[in-house]
Amino acid sequence: MSDKIGIYVCECGPNIASKVDIDKIMEEISNLEDFKDVELVVRNHKLLCSVEGKKFLENEINENNLTHLVCAACSPRDHDTTFINVCKKTELNPYMYQIVNIREQCAWIIPDKEEATEKAIRIIHAGMDRVLYQQPLEEKQLDSNPDVLIIGGGIAGMEAALKLASRDRLIYLIEKTDELGGKSAKLNQLLPRQGVNLNILHQKLSNIKSNKYIKVFTNTELASIVGFLGNFEIVIKDVKDPENTTELLAGAVIVATGYELLDATTLDKYEISEEDEVYNALEIEEMISKNGKIVMKNGKEPQKVAVIHCVGRSEVGYCSQTCCSYLLKISKMLKEQSSKIEVVELFKHLCLPNKQDEAFFEQVKDKDVEFIRIKDVNVTGTSIELTDISDAKQKLDVDMIILGTAMIPAKETKYLAEELKVELDEMGFYQEAHLKINPISTNTDGVFVVGGAHGPTGISESMLQAQAAAGKIFTQLIPGQKIIPEVKVSEILEAYCTGCKTCLDVCGFGAIYFDEDKGISVVNEAICRGCGNCVGSCPSGSIRTRHFTNPQLYQEVKEALR
Amino acid sequence: MEHSENVLIIGSGVAGMEASLMLSKAGKKVTLVEKLSLIGGKTIKNEETYPNMDCSTCLVAPIQQEILQDGNITVLTSSQVTAVSGDAGDFSVKINKKAGYVDLVACLGCGMCYPVCPVEQINEWEENLINMKAIYVPCAGALPNVPVIDADKCLHLNGTDKECNKCVEACMFGAINLVGEDEQLDIDVGAILIATGYDMMDISILTDLGYGKYPGVYTAMEFERLFAANGPTEGNLVMRDGKTVPSSVAIIHCVGRSESHYCSSVCCMASSKHAHFLRHKLKDAKIYNIYSDICLPDKTYQKFYEDVKAHSSQFIYQSDRDKMKITEKNGKLKIEYLDSKEKSAFLDVDMVILANALKPAIGSDELGKVLGINHDKFGFVEAQPFNIGTVVTSKSGVFVAGCAEGPKDIQSSIIQSEAAVAEIMSLLNS
Numbered sequence: 001m002s003d004k005i006g007i008y009v010c011e012c013g014p015n016i017a018s019k020v021d022i023d024k025i026m027e028e029i030s031n032l033e034d035f036k037d038v039e040l041v042v043r044n045h046k047l048l049c050s051v052e053g054k055k056f057l058e059n060e061i062n063e064n065n066l067t068h069l070v071c072a073a074c075s076p077r078d079h080d081t082t083f084i085n086v087c088k089k090t091e092l093n094p095y096m097y098q099i100v101n102i103r104e105q106c107a108w109i110i111p112d113k114e115e116a117t118e119k120a121i122r123i124i125h126a127g128m129d130r131v132l133y134q135q136p137l138e139e140k141q142l143d144s145n146p147d148v149l150i151i152g153g154g155i156a157g158m159e160a161a162l163k164l165a166s167r168d169r170l171i172y173l174i175e176k177t178d179e180l181g182g183k184s185a186k187l188n189q190l191l192p193r194q195g196v197n198l199n200i201l202h203q204k205l206s207n208i209k210s211n212k213y214i215k216v217f218t219n220t221e222l223a224s225i226v227g228f229l230g231n232f233e234i235v236i237k238d239v240k241d242p243e244n245t246t247e248l249l250a251g252a253v254i255v256a257t258g259y260e261l262l263d264a265t266t267l268d269k270y271e272i273s274e275e276d277e278v279y280n281a282l283e284i285e286e287m288i289s290k291n292g293k294i295v296m297k298n299g300k301e302p303q304k305v306a307v308i309h310c311v312g313r314s315e316v317g318y319c320s321q322t323c324c325s326y327l328l329k330i331s332k333m334l335k336e337q338s339s340k341i342e343v344v345e346l347f348k349h350l351c352l353p354n355k356q357d358e359a360f361f362e363q364v365k366d367k368d369v370e371f372i373r374i375k376d377v378n379v380t381g382t383s384i385e386l387t388d389i390s391d392a393k394q395k396l397d398v399d400m401i402i403l404g405t406a407m408i409p410a411k412e413t414k415y416l417a418e419e420l421k422v423e424l425d426e427m428g429f430y431q432e433a434h435l436k437i438n439p440i441s442t443n444t445d446g447v448f449v450v451g452g453a454h455g456p457t458g459i460s461e462s463m464l465q466a467q468a469a470a471g472k473i474f475t476q477l478i479p480g481q482k483i484i485p486e487v488k489v490s491e492i493l494e495a496y497c498t499g500c501k502t503c504l505d506v507c508g509f510g511a512i513y514f515d516e517d518k519g520i521s522v523v524n525e526a527i528c529r530g531c532g533n534c535v536g537s538c539p540s541g542s543i544r545t546r547h548f549t550n551p552q553l554y555q556e557v558k559e560a561l562r
Numbered sequence: 563m564e565h566s567e568n569v570l571i572i573g574s575g576v577a578g579m580e581a582s583l584m585l586s587k588a589g590k591k592v593t594l595v596e597k598l599s600l601i602g603g604k605t606i607k608n609e610e611t612y613p614n615m616d617c618s619t620c621l622v623a624p625i626q627q628e629i630l631q632d633g634n635i636t637v638l639t640s641s642q643v644t645a646v647s648g649d650a651g652d653f654s655v656k657i658n659k660k661a662g663y664v665d666l667v668a669c670l671g672c673g674m675c676y677p678v679c680p681v682e683q684i685n686e687w688e689e690n691l692i693n694m695k696a697i698y699v700p701c702a703g704a705l706p707n708v709p710v711i712d713a714d715k716c717l718h719l720n721g722t723d724k725e726c727n728k729c730v731e732a733c734m735f736g737a738i739n740l741v742g743e744d745e746q747l748d749i750d751v752g753a754i755l756i757a758t759g760y761d762m763m764d765i766s767i768l769t770d771l772g773y774g775k776y777p778g779v780y781t782a783m784e785f786e787r788l789f790a791a792n793g794p795t796e797g798n799l800v801m802r803d804g805k806t807v808p809s810s811v812a813i814i815h816c817v818g819r820s821e822s823h824y825c826s827s828v829c830c831m832a833s834s835k836h837a838h839f840l841r842h843k844l845k846d847a848k849i850y851n852i853y854s855d856i857c858l859p860d861k862t863y864q865k866f867y868e869d870v871k872a873h874s875s876q877f878i879y880q881s882d883r884d885k886m887k888i889t890e891k892n893g894k895l896k897i898e899y900l901d902s903k904e905k906s907a908f909l910d911v912d913m914v915i916l917a918n919a920l921k922p923a924i925g926s927d928e929l930g931k932v933l934g935i936n937h938d939k940f941g942f943v944e945a946q947p948f949n950i951g952t953v954v955t956s957k958s959g960v961f962v963a964g965c966a967e968g969p970k971d972i973q974s975s976i977i978q979s980e981a982a983v984a985e986i987m988s989l990l991n992s
Contacts, residue, residue, distance in 0.1 A: 013670040013734060047670065047735075077624065081631060159951070163984050200950075317868075318861045353827035353859040355940060355968040356949060389879060390903040427861055435862060436611055437576065437621055439973040440980060455861035461974075463951025468980035474987035475588040 004039040005128060006066040008057060010048040010073035012103055017046075019107035021117040025072070028121050035128065041066065049079045054086050061090040068096050068131045072124045074103040093136035095487070095547055100127040126559035133552045141482035142526060144230030145251040147172065148473060151222055151416065152256035154182020155459055156451030158204045159466035160254050165213035168479035172248055173208070174220040174236055176412070180205055182258050183452075184459060188288040188333075217246070221412070225253065225419055228527040229446030229476065230483040251477045252446045254469045255430060256462075257416060259407040259452030262312040270311070270403075271380040277302070277400040278382065281326055284402055293337050294330075294400075301338060302399035306384055307331055308377060309347035312406040318427060320456040323404035324351045328364045330402055335367040344370040344396070346377055346386060354460070407456040420447050421510030429455045440468045443508055445527070448472055488547040489528035490535060492521050496542030503534035503543060564652035566990040567591050568751040572643055572929070575603020576972055577964030577979040578757035579625050584983045586634035590990070593749055594629065595641045595657055597925070598687070600704040602626050603759055605972060607687075607783065609790040609797070612835040613866035619703060619792075626705040638747070640710055642925075646933050650959025650989060651752045661742035662710035663719075664697070668737035671699070671707030675729040675738060683715050685794075689784040691802075692794035697729045697738075702792040716740075753959050753986040754933065756943055757979065758926055760965035763818040763919040771817065771916060772888040777802040778895050779888065779914045782832055789839050799843045801913065808912035810848040811840055812897055813875070816855070816883045818919035824940060826969040829917040830857045834867050836915055837875035849875040850909060852899060854883040860971065878909075888914060920969035933960055942968045953982040961985050 007029055011017035022044050030042045041064050047053050048071060061069060069092060071083050076099045087094040102120040110116035146169045150157045153175030165171045179185070184201055208214050223235040223245055230251045238244040261280050264270045272278045277296050279287070287294060296302055307327050313319060324347070331343045352358055365371070373389040384396040409428040417424050422442040423431040430449040433441040440448050450465035451457055457465065490511075492503070497520040503512050504521060511527035512534060514520075523534075523543075535543045544550065569585050571578045574596040582592045594601070605611070606626075608618045629635055638659055645656040679695035687700035694700070696715040699707065717723035718740050730738045762783050766774040773779045778801060780788070787793040788800075800807055813833045819825060833851055840849050851870075856877075858864050871877055880886065880899040887898045894910050901907040922941040930937050936956040938944045943962040945952045953961045961982040964975035 013672050014674065015670065015672055051667065077627060163988065313864075318864045319858045321859045349856040351855070351857045351859060352825050353857055353970075354949075355824040355938070355942060358824045389881075425861070429861060435614065436616065436972045437580075437625070437976060439977055460949075460951040461977075464953070464977050464981045467951075467953070467984045468977045471584060471980040471983035471985075471987065474984055475584040478588060 002039065003067050003132065004041065004065060005035075005068040005070060005131065006041045006060055006064060007043075007070045007072065007124065007128065008048060008060070009042070009044040009102075009124075010053070010071065011044060011046050012074060012107075013047060016073075016103050016107045019110075019113060019116055020102065020120050021113060024117050025120055025124065029124055029128075032125060032128075038132075048073055049082050054082065057083070057086050058089055061087070061092050066092055068134070070098050070100060070124065070127045070131055072100045072102045072120065072127070075101050093138075095137040096131065096134055098127045098131040098134065100124050122562070123560060126556045129559045130552050130556035133549070133555050134547065137487045137546055139484050139487055140525075141484055142230060144477060144481065144483045145232075145249050146477055146479040147248075147250040148252045148254060148477075149174070149225075149232065149234055149248060149250040150254045150256060152182065152258055152451070152453065153177075153180035153216070153218070154256060154258045154451060154462075155184040155201065155204070156258070156453075156462040156466040157182070157254065157256035158208055159463045160256065160450060160469055161214050162204060162207055162211070163467055163470035164473060165211050167213065169213065171214045172217065172234075172236075172250060173214055174217045174222065176219070176221050176239055178218050180208065180216065180218070183282065186282055186289070187285045222416060222419060228444075228485075228524065231526070232446065252448070252473050253420065254466070254473075255416065255420065255422070255447065255449045255453050256451045256466065257410045257412060257453045259456065260410050262316065262406040262408050264311055264403050264405050267312055267315060269378050272401075276381045278379070278403065279400070280403050280405050281323070281330060284330055288333070294334060296400060302341060304342040304398040305334055305344070305400045305402060306382075306396060306398045307343065307345045307402045307404070308379070308384075309345065309404045310349075311403045316406040316408060316427065318406075318456070319351055320404075320407040321351060321353065322407070322456060322458040325354075325357055325360070325458065327402070327404045328361060331369045332364050332367060335364075335369060339368070342370070344372060344398075346372050346374050346384070348374060407452060410453065413453060420444060422447055422449070423508075427455075429453065440465055440472060444510065446477070483526075485526045486528065486530055488530040488545060489525045490523050490530060490532070490543050490545045491525075492523055493542045493544070494518070494520055496540050497521055498540050498542075500539060502537050502539060506533040506537045508533065565750045565752040566651065568593070568749065569753050569755065569986055569990075570595065570643070570653070570655055570749065570751040571755045571757060573603065573757035573759055573923075573964070573966065574601035574629075574637070575757060575759045575964060575975070576605050576622070576625075577759070577966075577975040578603070578755070579622075579629055580976050580979040581755050581757065581963065581983050581986075582629055582635050583625065583632065584980065585986065586632050588987060590634065590986075592635045593657075593751065594635055594637050595643055596637070596639045597642050598700070599640050599662065599708075599710040600700060600706070601629060601637060601639065602705065606703075607790070608786050609793075609839075610835070611972060612831045613860075613862050615835075615838075623703070623705070630706055637706070639706065641747075643929065643932055646754070653751050653754060653959065655749050655751060655754075657747040657749065659745040659747060660710075661713065661744050662708075663713075663716075663738060663740055663742045664709055664711065665737045665739070666706060666708050668735045669708045669733075670735060670737075671709075672734070674732045674734065675709060678728040678732045680726065680728065681715050681717060683712065688794050689781070689787050691784060691787055701790075711738075711740075752990045753961065755979075755982050755986065756929070756933070756935075756955070756960065756962045756966050757964050758923045758929065758966045760920040760922065760969065761924050763822065763921045765818055765916055765918045768818060768821075770887045771814070772890065772895070772914075773916060776888070776890040776895060778808075778890070778893075778912060779916065782829065782836065782915060782917045785836055785915045789836075789843075799840070806912070807844065808847065809844070810850075810911040811844075811913040811915065812850040812852055812895075812909055812911045813837055813915045813917065814886065814897075815851065815853040815917050817916040820884050822919040822921070822940065824919075824969070825855075825857055826920040827857055827859055828920065828969060828971050831863055831866070831971070833915070833917045834870040834875075836917075837870050838866075841870075841874035848911070850911070851875045851877045852880050852886075852897070852909075853877060854880055860973070920965060923966065926966065933957060935960055940968075942966065953978050953985060959989060
């Protein structure tokens with residue numbers, strides 16, 4: 001079949017028609033010297049995106065048996081999809097169509113009508129040159145596995161497991177320690193400010209145990225993972241016996257590996273040791289769980305306690321968000337244990353971002369806790385030197401110090417990030433796909449990050465993030481539904497690849513692997529997003545991205561820059 | 563489930579849009595109800611979002627476009643839910659869609675109808691900083707890019723001048739028809755998501771701060787629009803007289819916090835962003851942020867704040883946020899506050915920006931009654947149990963996301979929205 005290009009010029013009402021000379025465009029495009037041997041159909045329309053316009057386009061494609069289509073209209077952001085959908089109703093492969101933007105790039109920005117018309121003709125011509133070099137591409141459909149691997153059995157991991165598990169979806173919940181519960185299990189009271197007690201945690205634990213669609217693996221770590229959304233091949237290993245591995249298949253992964261508390265002994269301003277009566281909040285929680293109350297190493301109740309906020313905050317470079325609330329909780333517990341205990345909180349700023357926090361703060365203030373706003377603090381054992389907000393210096397000797405230390409990423413974060421091909425942010429937490437508008441997803445499709453692994457979060461936020469990941473999986477990985485991977489992906493021409501592996505480093509999605517037998521790089525088309533990084537980096541020119549090949553781009557640019 | 567394919571989402575801000583798109587991808591039919599004539603919520607009022615200074619339009623416009631083109635999503639603008647009956651899985655909903663008099667399909671948004679309209683009225687969406695016509699889109703770039711006619715103001719529709727047909731004559735597409743009535747729609751859905759967002763606290767009641775009395779005093783949202791390229795001054799930083807460029811500006815944090823009894827959690831970052839904006843436009847201006855606590859609840863926020871403190875603004879601590887007083891003398895504003903030693907201190911500036919508290923969206927009380935759900939003592943939707951890690955409301959089948967539940971930033975709103983999708987999918991597929 002010989003080539004037959006349809007060129008359709010949209011007037012967009014007055015938007016295009018009043019700013020460029022439509023007749024002149026039609027005339028010149030119909031009589032291009034270098035297209036005199038190609039059959040052209042050149043038409044204009046008042047509004048191609050309208051219901052009537054789409055019908056017109058569909059009929060035109062069918063009746064003229066077009067082999068290529070160029071729509072000279074608006075920004076592809078507005079109506080590329082519209083015209084692709086029209087193509088899909090016809091025999092014309094949508095990859096044989098090209099949109100040319102004569103509205104935003106001509107009509108709306110060039111005041112001189114003649115100039116705007118000239119540019120419009122030029123870029124339509126470029127689009128015609130390009131479209132002749134385009135090739136039909138076909139979408140593939142892949143089977144998908146709806147099951148989910150959850151790494152980390154803390155509150156976030158448990159919440160996600162319970163939301164997701166069903167007859168159609170098996171959950172593998174792996175936990176590196178010998179029991180579920182994570183850091184929350186160490187707490188004596190969860191969130192007394194809202195009346196939430198430990199029952200919520202115990203309820204979750206027992207619900208997980210009784211749920212036959214959740215397979216729990218304790219003392220287990222991830223050994224390796226390869227694959228993509230819908231098809232991950234996973235190997236897990238026994239922490240105590242690393243040779244003992246199990247293979248699993250899943251369609252998505254939720255990383256819920258939690259946080260750790262910064263070691264305050266590493267901080268310059270804290271000269272403290274194990275022997276001192278200095279504790280972080282989790283140690284206090286464990287103490288209460290064990291002894292039923294807060295006591296010193298000699299078993300006696302402290303008379304004077306200092307609670308210090310923001311420990312290590314300037315070193316890590318972020319606010320840990322939860323410490324103000326839980327330190328208030330500990331002060332309240334001390335006062336309830338004995339009203340005789342003097343409690344002083346040393347803080348720089350109070351961060352109480354939940355709507356219920358302020359009322360709790362008022363409750364604690366009413367319990368006769370002293371609050372000192374500080375600029376700086378130095379701690380030696382249980383002696384404190386501070387500078388308050390008004391620059392007055394003060395010395396405090398207390399029986400016990402309780403520290404609100406910064407929350408930092410769990411140790412295994414770095415290893416897991418490499419294995420999962422997920423980036424880390426500058427603080428060492430997992431990097432989200434987009435901080436503002438895609439905060440739970442990562443750059444690897446099908447891998448989600450929730451809870452403390454994502455950044456400092458409280459119990460409430462961790463649970464919400466876990467549910468959010470469940471929402472993503474419910475809507476992206478539907479049991480029985482096929483996955484349609486990106487079509488415009490990179491391919492490596494075997495004959496030209498020298499096996500230098502440059503492309504492996506630049507791929508942000510882990511879509512390229514090295515075939516040791518052949519000594520060449522290979523693209524996993526299910527993972528590739530077609531960003532083109534590898535194309536630019538390949539010294540031997542052996543990689544091309546479909547629909548954005550060199551000849552296609554060359555043809556377009558050649559005319560545009562003539 | 564009776565109507566397991568249908569979901570009603572109320573509010574088209576980032577939370578409502580995210581849930582709509584996710585549910586549509588899973589094959590659900592979504593009705594997205596928005597009370598204004600445009601979708602996108604409060605985010606599109608911001609020129610840039612903190613902390614990475616992403617252009618808001620660039621973030622949100624592709625999402626808005628996708629919503630408008632999605633075959634599974636029916637967008638009802640200028641609409642309000644008036645009645646809901648039934649239970650989870652089987653709700654009957656009545657929606658009132660205000661007559662807009664402009665055909666959504668025929669209109670191209672070419673804008674030929676505005677200049678001919680003889681009516682001038684205040685543009686509330688632009689924080690009353692500019693006028694608009696009786697036929698209008700609230701701002702350039704509004705989506706859907708289709709104007710509506712304010713029937714109370716239109717001379718033809720309110721009966722002042724039945725002969726006025728100027729907009730109808732100006733429209734080349736026959737998209738305007740001055741005969742029209744509100745539409746009453748009945749839909750059946752299995753689940754409902756409340757994503758009605760927030761409004762800013764009315765601070766004219768805080769008389770000590772002089773808002774509404776002194777023209778140099780602005781609210782945070784007014785300042786956002788003043789900075790916006792598509793705003794009333796096209797991004798030129800000038801005062802209300804349209805020409806004076808301020809040479810000193812004070813940004814006051816925590817305005818209305820004591821009255822609200824909660825921290826609004828976004829204002830410290832928004833106020834830091836405003837200082838950053840100001841420094842960007844006014845290289846030599848004196849810029850101050852007066853705060854009582856700094857709340858930076860995201861791992862990425864402190865770095866931005868430190869940067870603003872180092873390069874853009876002097877941060878001043880006030881020891882009692884309820885003791886501030888603003889007066890004016892010879893066009894200069896005088897701020898009196900208590901310093902770190904609890905002594906009176908003074909600051910003279912040309913412009914004051916008040917970072918006022920976030921409140922439940924206007925009309926949420928009525929909507930709560932229509933839906934039969936509980937609010938907390940602040941008027942936000944109560945999530946159960948305990949407002950902890952949940953988006954479930956007191957009524958089964960009705961969920962909440964975003965600032966309708968309490969003040970929060972964009973990412974926290976989106977996370978709640980995605981969590982609500984999990985609840986909705988679980989409910990409808992059960």
